[in-house]
Amino acid sequence: MFCSPAILGLLAFTLYPALASLYYSFCNYPMLKPPVWVGTANYRTLFHDPVFYKSLSNTAYYAVFATPLGMIVAFLLALLLNQKVKGLAVFRTMFFVPSIVPMVAGSVLWLWLLNPQYGLINTLLRSVGFPEPGWMADPAWAKPALIVMSAWGIGGWMLVYLAGLQDVPRDLYEAAEIDGANLLQRARHITIPFMSPHLFFTLVMGFIGAAQYFTQAYVMTNGMGGPVDSTKFFSLYLFQNAFQYWKMGYACAMAWILFIVILLFTLLLFKTSARYVYYGGER
Amino acid sequence: MAASVNAGMPAGSRARLRKRALRGATYAALVILGTAFTLPFFWLLSTSFKPADRIQHWPPDIIPMRQVTTNIDGEIRRVYSVKRPAGARAVPAVTIIKRLPGNRAVVYPAGRGFTVRPATVNADDLEPVVKPGITWSNYTRGLVFIPFFRQLRNTLIISVVSVLGTLISCSLVAYGLSRIEWRGRNTLFLVLLSVMMLPYQVVMAPLFAVFVKLGWVDTFLPLTVPTFFGNVFFIFLLRQFFMTIPRDLSEAAKLDGCSEFDIYRRVILPLAKPALAMVGLWTFMGAWNDFLGPLIYLVDEANYTLSLGLAMFLGQYGSEYGMLMAVSTVVTIPIIVLFFFTQRTFIQGITLTGIKG
Numbered sequence: 001m002f003c004s005p006a007i008l009g010l011l012a013f014t015l016y017p018a019l020a021s022l023y024y025s026f027c028n029y030p031m032l033k034p035p036v037w038v039g040t041a042n043y044r045t046l047f048h049d050p051v052f053y054k055s056l057s058n059t060a061y062y063a064v065f066a067t068p069l070g071m072i073v074a075f076l077l078a079l080l081l082n083q084k085v086k087g088l089a090v091f092r093t094m095f096f097v098p099s100i101v102p103m104v105a106g107s108v109l110w111l112w113l114l115n116p117q118y119g120l121i122n123t124l125l126r127s128v129g130f131p132e133p134g135w136m137a138d139p140a141w142a143k144p145a146l147i148v149m150s151a152w153g154i155g156g157w158m159l160v161y162l163a164g165l166q167d168v169p170r171d172l173y174e175a176a177e178i179d180g181a182n183l184l185q186r187a188r189h190i191t192i193p194f195m196s197p198h199l200f201f202t203l204v205m206g207f208i209g210a211a212q213y214f215t216q217a218y219v220m221t222n223g224m225g226g227p228v229d230s231t232k233f234f235s236l237y238l239f240q241n242a243f244q245y246w247k248m249g250y251a252c253a254m255a256w257i258l259f260i261v262i263l264l265f266t267l268l269l270f271k272t273s274a275r276y277v278y279y280g281g282e283r
Numbered sequence: 284m285a286a287s288v289n290a291g292m293p294a295g296s297r298a299r300l301r302k303r304a305l306r307g308a309t310y311a312a313l314v315i316l317g318t319a320f321t322l323p324f325f326w327l328l329s330t331s332f333k334p335a336d337r338i339q340h341w342p343p344d345i346i347p348m349r350q351v352t353t354n355i356d357g358e359i360r361r362v363y364s365v366k367r368p369a370g371a372r373a374v375p376a377v378t379i380i381k382r383l384p385g386n387r388a389v390v391y392p393a394g395r396g397f398t399v400r401p402a403t404v405n406a407d408d409l410e411p412v413v414k415p416g417i418t419w420s421n422y423t424r425g426l427v428f429i430p431f432f433r434q435l436r437n438t439l440i441i442s443v444v445s446v447l448g449t450l451i452s453c454s455l456v457a458y459g460l461s462r463i464e465w466r467g468r469n470t471l472f473l474v475l476l477s478v479m480m481l482p483y484q485v486v487m488a489p490l491f492a493v494f495v496k497l498g499w500v501d502t503f504l505p506l507t508v509p510t511f512f513g514n515v516f517f518i519f520l521l522r523q524f525f526m527t528i529p530r531d532l533s534e535a536a537k538l539d540g541c542s543e544f545d546i547y548r549r550v551i552l553p554l555a556k557p558a559l560a561m562v563g564l565w566t567f568m569g570a571w572n573d574f575l576g577p578l579i580y581l582v583d584e585a586n587y588t589l590s591l592g593l594a595m596f597l598g599q600y601g602s603e604y605g606m607l608m609a610v611s612t613v614v615t616i617p618i619i620v621l622f623f624f625t626q627r628t629f630i631q632g633i634t635l636t637g638i639k640g
Contacts, residue, residue: 006471013509102590104594108597120343
């Protein structure tokens with residue numbers, strides 16, 4: 001009886017829509033008319049759709065750069081904060097607060113910071129004589145712009161790492177120091193292994209998040225994914241198909257491909273994780 | 284202590300020196316990175332308080348500036364200075380009386396003492412005279428431009444109802460999954476867990492079709508009603524928390540004649556306050572920040588949430604940076620205030636899910 005909301009919710013908001021979605025993915029479904037079975041036509045069209053491949057490669061680009069960059073920045077911040085610094089709370093707040101800024105507000109802010117002519121970032125670059133990228137106005141720089149922006153909102157991962165660092169046994173460092181291990185060796189042989197579950201967790205979350213990256217790209221390009229499709233990420237193209245072109249069947253086919261990609265990727269990461277993730281005494 | 288570094292120095296003292304250098308480097312890095320992370324906020328606020336004519340000015344004003352004005356015969360006039368070749372006599376501040384064709388302007392001294400006669404100068408040589416000062420017009424105009432208070436109300440309604448729905452449904456389900464034994468319990472739990480993997484995009488289109496049939500599009504219902512049917516992630520979190528509450532408490536309550544619902548309400552919920560606070564906080568933040576949901580379901584501007592309203596405002600008036608920054612500021616501030624009041628819940632929540640997730 002207590003679980004009835006979950007069972008109802010599961011049926012109404014997940015199971016039924018998931019099955020319907022699978023069915024629609026084999027249909028021509030322009031929303032206003034009822035769905036018509038077309039077999040694998042949607043999938044066949046997808047595999048010949050250049051924009052589909054573009055959106056896949058954009059998403060892969062974002063995932064491959066944004067996730068490791070975020071992990072490195074967050075790890076560096078956590079390491080710095082773990083040095084028993086004075087004013088820890090102040091610094092921690094400074095690094096964390098950007099991550100809770102509403103995504104739309106953050107996107108609007110960064111669009112202004114990245115403005116090629118008047119933005120703060122190019123102003124700073126100009127004053128030290130560096131070249132000034134066009135950022136969101138330049139197809140070559142739009143994705144790097146979004147990746148830089150993503151590193152600003154990495155505070156949550158920093159907290160995850162910080163909590164993990166506090167669990168690394170102190171005496172190991174002392175023992176290593178006595179044995180003459182330098183800073184890098186200690187990081188390589190103590191910190192990284194002990195932190196590997198946290199790093200692994202953020203890696204998985206980062207990839208899943210990147211696969212569904214949508215809001216910032218939508219807001220900053222007014223829903224277009226421009227310039228020249230350079231920020232047309234998978235989820236953005238999916239949304240366009242569903243709610244701008246009203247090709248629901250096509251969008252559902254994309255959604256199932258997305259699900260399968262995420263599933264395979266997560267499985268792959270978990271299968272290989274035994275090799276590089278160290279779970280203390282648990283396993 | 285102040286000995287120079289040399290080979291004859293005792294090892295302990297050298298290590299101490301190195302440690303001190305490392306500490307210095309740590310603080311330097313923290314200050315540099317802290318500045319880099321804070322600068323965008325500073326720029327957000329600074330821009331939001333600048334008048335339109337100073338926002339796209341080169342070099343940019345670091346703190347908000349505004350043009351000096353003067354009152355001449357009851358009329359407020361902007362004050363300029365006239366650029367002159369180096370070494371020339373300084374010219375007092377002037378105001379523009381009349382613009383002439385060919386980029387010329389007739390100017391008049393702005394100060395008192397009408398000893399200098401009106402002069403005609405090249406308009407390019409006029410430079411606004413500015414002083415630090417805050418301009419509120421971005422806020423007063425921006426908050427009217429989008430129906431801000433209406434959208435704030437919408438956002439609050441959706442967020443608060445979502446929090447209520449999530450807290451009620453998730454705690455009930457988590458209770459059923461953790462404190463009561465029944466057949467099929469573990470199966471349901473496993474099914475719920477596997478559902479966590481399903482991306483929203485998969486169910487997005489069919490759900491939309493359902494809500495269209497129900498006539499719920501452009502109402503808050505598609506955004507709030509599902510929260511009353513549980514959220515797998517939060518159910519999972521609460522279940523883990525409920526499992527840690529000793530069984531003896533339930534047994535004792537049962538002996539006192541409590542029903543399962545009494546136990547849930549009087550024993551478990553009060554003990555689970557920290558976990559519930561965390562779930563409530565996150566649901567609130569999620570609803571406040573949500574963009575995709577409102578984008579799909581809300582059509583009329585009067586029904587928009589703040590996030591959607593801000594995005595639409597950006598789409599229409601992308602170059603009104605002053606107003607955009609003002610609206611972004613007021614959308615962000617409630618969340619930051621909320622963070623400062625609930626910091627501990629927040630940080631515990633993230634580290635907890637980070638490890639258990």
